[in-house]
Amino acid sequence: MPRQPVYEQVIDDVIRSIQSGTLQPGDKLPSIAELCEQYRASATPIRLALRILDERGWIEVHQGKGSFVAPNPPA
Known part of the structure; x- marks a missing residue:
């Protein structure tokens, strides 16, 4: 089975973390640099x-501050 693209892996992992309660509304996600390291990927698929x-309403990206779990992520 082919491995899924890095960006899909990141999306799935973040959604799973939010759904499981590991990431709560308002929590800051790791930086792009940290995610690059974690997934051994360039910044392009992470971004x-x-x-x-x-766009899907799971997180809010604040320029210069980082990415945060949305106050009301999708169910």
């Missing part, structure tokens, strides 16, 4: 994952 999570 893509964060943008998709933001």
Whole structure:
């Protein structure tokens, strides 16, 4: 089975963490640099994952501050 793209892995992991309660509304996600290290990936797929999570309402990205779990993430 082919491995899923890094950005999909990041999306799945973040959603799982929010659904399980590991990440709570308002929690700060690791920085792009930390996520790059964690997933052994360049910043491009990490940024893509964060943008998709933001568009879907799971997180809020604040320029210069970081990414945070949305106050009311999807059920």
